[in-house]
Every structure is written in C-alpha cells, then in structure tokens.
Amino acid sequence: MVEKFYWADEIADQIIKKNPNKKQYVCASGITPSGTVHIGNFREVITTELVVRALKDKKKKARFIYSWDDYDRFRKIPEWLSKDYEKYIGMPVSEIPSPFDKNKSYARYFEEKFENSLSEVGIKADFVQQNIMNKKCKYSKLIKIGLDKRKEIMNILNKYRKEPLAKDWVPIVIYCEKCKKDFTKIISIKNYEIEYECVCGHKDKFDYRKKGLVSVKWRVDWPMRWKYEGVNFEPGGIDHSVQGGSFTTAKEISKQIFDWPAPVYVFYDWIKLKGGKEFASSTGNDITPKQVGEVYEPEVLRYLFVSQKPKTGFQISFDNDVIKIYEDYDALEKKYCEKKVNPREKRIYELSQVDKPKKKIVKKTSFRHLITLIQTNKKIPLNDKIRAEKVKNWLEKYAREDMKFEVQTKINVKLEKKEKLALLKLKNILKAGEHSEEELFNMFYEICKDVGISNTQFFQAVYRVIINKEKGPRLANLILTIGKDKIIKLLEQMK
C-alpha cells in the first residue's frame, strides 16, 4: 500500500491543532557539546528542521531554536583527550580550553564545526549558547519558581525513581565563582539569595538575578526552557523516551510547575554505520556530518534521513550501497520532474532539497558511471563536478578494491587459446563500427556462443586484459568509456 502522507506534515498538523492561534511556532532541539558532534546528532537536527519546513509549507511562521547545552559540566575525559584535562572536571564545557584551538573554548570548537556542516545541507537555526543565557541570568524568574516548588518537583521525579531523592535535594547546582567548578554545597536559599561553599574553600552569598552561577539540573532544565522559549515541538532520542525517562518527567514538570503544555514530541532511533558500529558522542572516532558529506551530495545526504521515519533505525553506508542510494535518489528526481510521484514521494523529494525543488531535470551522470569516468581519466561534465568530487573521495577512502582499477596499456596476462579467439572476435566487432552499450552487451553473448567459451571465462579474460582484474564495472560501458580505439590498440598486441 502506498503511504499517502509524510510524518512531518502530520506532526505540523498536530502542532497547529494544539495551538491554533499562535503567531509563530517554536521547534527546538539541542545537545551538550561534550565532544565531536556526530552524524547521530544530525538526526535530531533534521527531524526538527523537517517539522519547521512542514509548518512553513502550511504557510505558518516557525522558528528553529538549537540549544548548545554548553553550561553543562565537563563530566569525564573522553578516550581521545589528554589526561591533563582531569583538572577541568566539574567546570562548564564552555569555560575550558579546546585542545585543538587555543582561541576557542572546548564547547565552541565543536559547536562551530557542526554549525558549519549544517549550513551546507541547507539547515538554518537560531543557535543559542546556554552558557551565555545562564551567565546573563535569563532564567532567574523560572529558577525561582523551580526552587519555590522544589517539593512538588521532587514528588514528580520520585514517582519514577527506585530511591527517592535526598530530603535537601534542589533542582540546581552552583558553579563556584572562584574555581569555576561545581563541587559546591548550598548552605541556604532565601528569596533570590543563595549562600554556598565550595571544596576549594571559597564561601559566598550571591543574588542569582545578578550572577549567573546557577546551572539547572537536566530534568528540570528541559521543561523550564520549553516554558522560556515557548516550545511547541521537540524530538528526543530513544534514551529520553522510555517510560519514566526525562521526557515523561519533563512533561509533568512543564505542566504542573511551569504552566506550559509539553510540546508535541517524537522520538528518533539511532543510526549506525554500515558495519554495525553505533554512534556515541563520547568517543573520538565518530563520523561527523562533514565526513558523510565527503561521499554524499547535500541532497542525497538529506534524502537518507528524509526517506526514513524518525523511529526507524537505519544505517549510513559507505560501501557499494552508496552507488544504489545515488541511483534511488536520481530515480526519484526523475519521477518528480515527470510528475509521476505519489504524495509521499513528492514530499520526500521536496524535503531532500537544500534549495527549492528543481522543475526540470538537470542531466546528471550516475555515481556508478562517474566511478568509471574518473578511473579512465575522462573529462567530467560540468554539471557533475560536485558529484565527481564525492566519487573521488569514495574511491580514495571507502571503495572496496574490486571497485578500483587502472586501465592497462600493455597485455600483462596469459591467455588461453579460446580466450584469445574470443578477444579477437571482440576486436573485429569494435573495428567494424559504432555500437550502443546494449548492442555491445548482446554481442558478448554471441561471441561466447561462437567460440564455445563460458560467459564467466570471457568476461574475466576481457577484464584481465583491460584492467588486470577479474571483475570490474559493467563491461560494455567500460569499453565505450575508455574508447574503442584504445581497446583495439590493446587487443592488437595479442600474439
């Protein structure tokens, strides 16, 4: 059965129905930049962006807020990082230096890289650095509400906990003004005044409307910001989405404490690299959107995500599947331009675009054919410059050996009598005139029949002579791409 609708359009309908009179809808997402922001995080971003686009396509105003949760503490040293960073544990990730760029903070370095890769695939968001928001005391009024209703919050959280929270639990942590770490203890809270002491010996009182030393704990911070930003939609990873997980409690806290209805929510599943490696942002060897973009054109990269529902886990392939994915995308584009798409396919194509969808087909060479063109040193059509770069990167970094070849100028292999006979026939056919790929392909089988050689043996013999391998790209296409004159010259060396 053909699916009629696209999930992001359905979500947009839900958002509008829930808030019929809102002038501008707010869709949000965000993460803690505790290391390289990887392609798994990209799923969250694009899930949000697709809903923003769906709202805009319904002629609604929509804003995309992307929060960098960079006032979160530096928890542990990632494997790839020097142990010298031990001294920064407990400080906000926005306050420690980047190991890669001394002019940037640890957080900002990773944030900028990710922001740049988003703009390449047409994603625009209002990036909000939470360290700045917190330092400017933007949330002080809501923090007051959270502190005043501390007991109610504890009741909500305790419903889902095995061990109840300690009696003196508060939804905030204080960063010490002197050592910048959060190894602090709150002594008293009176109205907007907090007294604290730190393991470093520092002890002080401050007004949290004037000094941004407060960090709100995640389970309260999330709903608090829904209220502050007026969030109507936010996706969450499968880890936040389990019963009693942070979405469950955020939903209750949002409504009961901050008087804001929880946003429309979808959860998304993880993605994997073909080969089964799961992403986790705490390891250094993650694949970034930039690395995926070395192999996938922006539209095809979007297509990978757009064509899946968020709750479906899927793999990003770097092996031969890349060829098939490009073919699928090209076929969809052709169908779209010929107006043969169903409503769901139409949306998938439109939402895969970085800019406005094309009205006419721009003739593009297939990824598969470019593999041959590049390795036979042929001129690349102007329209295919970008795609050709991707093919080159793919050949260099990911392609299996059997996809790589070098055209031979001398015959370097031994041939059996029958093989020689078949190759002679091939040479004569090429000499006799021009052939289309299909005609040539059919002639291969006639040669085999005439000579009494198996198809496999014939194909292998030709590949061995031309590229010194037993397998290769589609043979007729390969011969025509290299140029029949070159092939004839090669075959004439046969004795």
Ligand SMILES: [Zn+2]
């Ligand atoms: Zn301290």
